[in-house]
Amino acid sequence: MSNKNRLLILNNAGRVFRPVFILPILAVIFHGCGSGSSDNSSSFDRSSLLSNYCDNIIIPGYEDFYNKSIQLHESVVLYSEGTSTLQDCREQLYNSYLSWQRVMPFAFGPAYNNLLNVSVNTYPTDASQIEQDILNGIWNPPTSDFDHFGLPAIDYLLNFKDQHDSDELVRLQQLTSHLVDLSSEVYNNWNDAYGADFKSSTGTELGSSISQLLNSFNQVYEQNVRKQKLGLPVGISGAIDIGNSLPDKVEAFYANTYSIDLLYEALLSFQDLYNGDYYLNEQKIEGLGLDDYLISLGEEEYGSELDDDIQNQVEVSLAAISTLSSPLSEYVVSNRDEAISVYIELQALVVLWKVDMMGSLGVLVTYADNDGD
Amino acid sequence: MVDSAPLISLRRLFGALVIFSTLRFLFYGWYDCQILSPIITFPFEEFSFLYRPNHLGTSLLFGGMLLGGFSIMTGRFFKIGTALFFLCFTYVELLDKTNYLNHYYFVSIISFLFLFSRAHKENSSVSAIQIDLFKCMIGLVYFYAGLAKLNSDWLLEAQPLALWLPAHTSLPIIGGLFKFKATAYAFSWAGAFFDISAPFFLLSDKFRKWFYPVVVGFHVMTWLLFPIGVFPWVMICCATIFFSAEEHRRFWALFPGLKLPEITQTGEKIILFKLFAICFMLIQMLFPFRYLMYSGNLFWHEAGYRFSWRVMLIEKPSWATFFIKDSTGKEEEVNLSNWLTVAQEKMVSSQPDMIVQFAGILRDKYKSIQDRDIKVRAEVWTSLNGRRSQLLIDPFRDLSKIENTWAERDYVLPIDSVISPTEFARIKKQLIQQSDW
Numbered sequence: 001m002s003n004k005n006r007l008l009i010l011n012n013a014g015r016v017f018r019p020v021f022i023l024p025i026l027a028v029i030f031h032g033c034g035s036g037s038s039d040n041s042s043s044f045d046r047s048s049l050l051s052n053y054c055d056n057i058i059i060p061g062y063e064d065f066y067n068k069s070i071q072l073h074e075s076v077v078l079y080s081e082g083t084s085t086l087q088d089c090r091e092q093l094y095n096s097y098l099s100w101q102r103v104m105p106f107a108f109g110p111a112y113n114n115l116l117n118v119s120v121n122t123y124p125t126d127a128s129q130i131e132q133d134i135l136n137g138i139w140n141p142p143t144s145d146f147d148h149f150g151l152p153a154i155d156y157l158l159n160f161k162d163q164h165d166s167d168e169l170v171r172l173q174q175l176t177s178h179l180v181d182l183s184s185e186v187y188n189n190w191n192d193a194y195g196a197d198f199k200s201s202t203g204t205e206l207g208s209s210i211s212q213l214l215n216s217f218n219q220v221y222e223q224n225v226r227k228q229k230l231g232l233p234v235g236i237s238g239a240i241d242i243g244n245s246l247p248d249k250v251e252a253f254y255a256n257t258y259s260i261d262l263l264y265e266a267l268l269s270f271q272d273l274y275n276g277d278y279y280l281n282e283q284k285i286e287g288l289g290l291d292d293y294l295i296s297l298g299e300e301e302y303g304s305e306l307d308d309d310i311q312n313q314v315e316v317s318l319a320a321i322s323t324l325s326s327p328l329s330e331y332v333v334s335n336r337d338e339a340i341s342v343y344i345e346l347q348a349l350v351v352l353w354k355v356d357m358m359g360s361l362g363v364l365v366t367y368a369d370n371d372g373d
Numbered sequence: 374m375v376d377s378a379p380l381i382s383l384r385r386l387f388g389a390l391v392i393f394s395t396l397r398f399l400f401y402g403w404y405d406c407q408i409l410s411p412i413i414t415f416p417f418e419e420f421s422f423l424y425r426p427n428h429l430g431t432s433l434l435f436g437g438m439l440l441g442g443f444s445i446m447t448g449r450f451f452k453i454g455t456a457l458f459f460l461c462f463t464y465v466e467l468l469d470k471t472n473y474l475n476h477y478y479f480v481s482i483i484s485f486l487f488l489f490s491r492a493h494k495e496n497s498s499v500s501a502i503q504i505d506l507f508k509c510m511i512g513l514v515y516f517y518a519g520l521a522k523l524n525s526d527w528l529l530e531a532q533p534l535a536l537w538l539p540a541h542t543s544l545p546i547i548g549g550l551f552k553f554k555a556t557a558y559a560f561s562w563a564g565a566f567f568d569i570s571a572p573f574f575l576l577s578d579k580f581r582k583w584f585y586p587v588v589v590g591f592h593v594m595t596w597l598l599f600p601i602g603v604f605p606w607v608m609i610c611c612a613t614i615f616f617s618a619e620e621h622r623r624f625w626a627l628f629p630g631l632k633l634p635e636i637t638q639t640g641e642k643i644i645l646f647k648l649f650a651i652c653f654m655l656i657q658m659l660f661p662f663r664y665l666m667y668s669g670n671l672f673w674h675e676a677g678y679r680f681s682w683r684v685m686l687i688e689k690p691s692w693a694t695f696f697i698k699d700s701t702g703k704e705e706e707v708n709l710s711n712w713l714t715v716a717q718e719k720m721v722s723s724q725p726d727m728i729v730q731f732a733g734i735l736r737d738k739y740k741s742i743q744d745r746d747i748k749v750r751a752e753v754w755t756s757l758n759g760r761r762s763q764l765l766i767d768p769f770r771d772l773s774k775i776e777n778t779w780a781e782r783d784y785v786l787p788i789d790s791v792i793s794p795t796e797f798a799r800i801k802k803q804l805i806q807q808s809d810w
Contacts, residue, residue: 039474042588099504100523136680139475146600202542202543203540203541203542203543204539204540204542205541205543229661234421238704298760301759301760301761302756302759302760306761307759309795311797313794314510316795344799344801345793345795345798347734348793348794348795348797348798350692351692351754351762351794352762352794354690354692355690355691355692355754355755355762356756356761356762357758358535358690358756359688359689359690359760359762360536360756360759361535361536362535362539362688363540
């Protein structure tokens with residue numbers, strides 16, 4: 001049997017397209033029946049959705065990342081003074097990495113203006129350039145080459161070496177203090193004017209808050225979660241001449257032990273974001289999210305059915321990530337096929353979010369510079 | 374022979390609009406992002422012999438459009454100016470399918486018809502069929518746009534308006550209505566009725582007067598709601614052709630410098646014009662029905678979709694991943710942003726013929742740049758008008774072997790062949806092994 005036929009018999013439930021030329025009366029009846037039911041107005045409260053995202057998820061997320069950056073910086077300062085251990089610094093780095101996964105999806109507005117995402121987590125990091133920076137001793141904040149700054153550079157310095165001379169310690173402090181500056185800037189932006197602007201732009205047109213949020217959500221998931229955290233290490237996507245694993249492309253390569261934790265945390269972060277859920281005193285609270293937005297479209301294929309599929313696929317993907325064993329850099333080499341099947345689950349989520357969800361919500365995200373018709 | 378006033382009005386208004394439209398195009402810098410900077414282009418296969426213009430060529434083309442537009446507006450050097458505009462404008466239109474718009478096609482057609490008319494002799498009468506040809510063409514655009522709306526998505530599901538209208542809840546006064554699905558139904562049905570009936574109301578001496586404001590209202594509404602550029606204004610101007618010669622004269626009398634001169638000459642018959650008009654309209658009437666040659670859902674496979682006055686009918690978000698493989702047997706993913714502009718990526722992702730065209734371009738580029746013989750396949754997930762996503766084309770077919778022809782697109786999967794992304798992910802390996810890929 002041909003593959004095409006195999007695909008055909010799997011399911012046969014699509015909404016069929018019928019050209020109608022002389023059936024307007026029938027359609028009036030259809031329409032008349034339909035308009036009585038309650039699910040026929042998409043009166044979803046976008047304003048509350050944006051408030052929930054801004055007040056309960058985004059701002060607390062940045063606040064946490066800011067605090068974690070301060071703790072990391074302070075631990076490095078204490079370590080330089082000899083009053084704290086390297087182990088403490090490494091633990092703080094782990095916490096910063098985890099916290100970053102929670103704010104990574106918001107790569108627009110203040111984060112975009114401050115080059116936050118590229119500054120914090122561009123990897124693999126360029127070790128020889130970091131050594132060069134240490135020799136130079138001068139601090140220049142990054143504007144284009146980000147691959148010797150941020151968490152990956154700190155990962156290199158803290159985890160590649162067990163001893164640090166004074167030049168290295170100076171560089172470490174410059175890097176951690178850079179994180180503090182960036183995160184405080186973005187956190188304050190959200191707290192001051194941007195958060196209010198974000199909540200007040202309740203439309204769905206190009207450039208509206210929901211458009212920016214969804215665009216970033218899909219971009220970051222596709223590029224920075226699916227592709228960067230797993231795709232590139234298993235050698236699936238990206239540049240030419242791939243076909244074998246690239247273990248040095250894993251996140252937090254020098255720590256080496258928690259790449260999988262970060263992938264898992266990132267997906268949890270997207271799950272909570274999709275559901276609008278947040279945490280108060282470590283207690284998970286259900287807020288208004290994209291799931292509710294979809295459900296508000298009714299019990300249709302692009303409404304609650306789609307939400308069910310997304311929820312399932314997120315659970316399946318989380319379970320799949322749990323089957324990976326640490327360190328990821330070794331696993332992608334020794335168990336490449338298994339790692340690829342985990343990647344495939346992550347890939348399926350891109351379709352559900354980027355195509356199905358976007359096709360249902362009618363939010364414009366394409367910045368194509370042209371008229372339509 | 375009849376008073377040529379309606380024809381002269383159309384010429385003046387159309388000329389002014391194409392000048393405005395060309396300047397707008399230049400102002401937004403689209404000559405750069407649509408013509409100069411793309412790495413590759415997607416010409417219509419039948420016109421792939423056209424050279425892609427460089428900076429100088431582009432300047433000449435747009436200079437030609439402006440000069441030609443000026444000539445159409447004023448009627449001076451009319452024949453040569455109209456020919457210049459038609460050729461330059463159509464040349465640019467044919468360079469890349471990505472930028473295809475029905476109203477560009479419409480502008481090409483109207484300027485083509487002007488080539489055969491005597492719209493430049495303002496004091497001369499013309500044979501009635503010269504004006505009637507334009508009425509037929511403009512009426513056909515409305516009528517066919519209406520016919521295209523008579524499908525189950527538009528009428529029974531109110532799609533894609535049900536997806537688009539809720540985006541405009543912030544519009545003053547009427548914005549609040551857009552959150553109701555009933556509004557999408559009302560707009561869908563009213564829009565279909567408007568398009569189909571427009572030619573008849575405009576032809577009727579009794580109804581024209583009150584229907585024209587409806588035309589203006591309809592087009593202004595579409596201009597407010599959708600990013601469709603100058604199209605509404607083009608139609609508002611062109612629909613004036615239906616007014617009587619006296620009404621046109623009274624209109625231009627309002628502007629002292631533009632008053633139409635009295636008719637002093639009897640127009641000449643243009644040889645074979647009637648034959649030309651009949652043939653042209655026959656082609657126009659038949660060509661949009663070529664979709665009947667193809668089975669399956671027209672909005673899905675899009676064979677016979679363009680050049681048929683199908684406007685605002687589909688919302689088709691799509692995600693395409695292209696894979697290549699050479700003789701070493703290793704599969705690689707193609708980084709689309711290395712090749713395509715944002716607009717091209719959007720179109721290539723959802724239009725089957727452009728998917729095939731892109732595969733062919735990749736095959737040729739890899740051969741000429743790296744001397745590698747590659748195969749190309751694509752996994753394309755597409756959602757049409759609010760349906761769940763499905764595979765658009767056969768994901769294991771070597772697309773580099775397919776040539777775009779007018780034949781049935783057998784590489785497009787039927788729209789009811791639903792397989793979910795998760796199901797596909799689980800069986801993909803097994804399917805790949807069974808395929809020729």
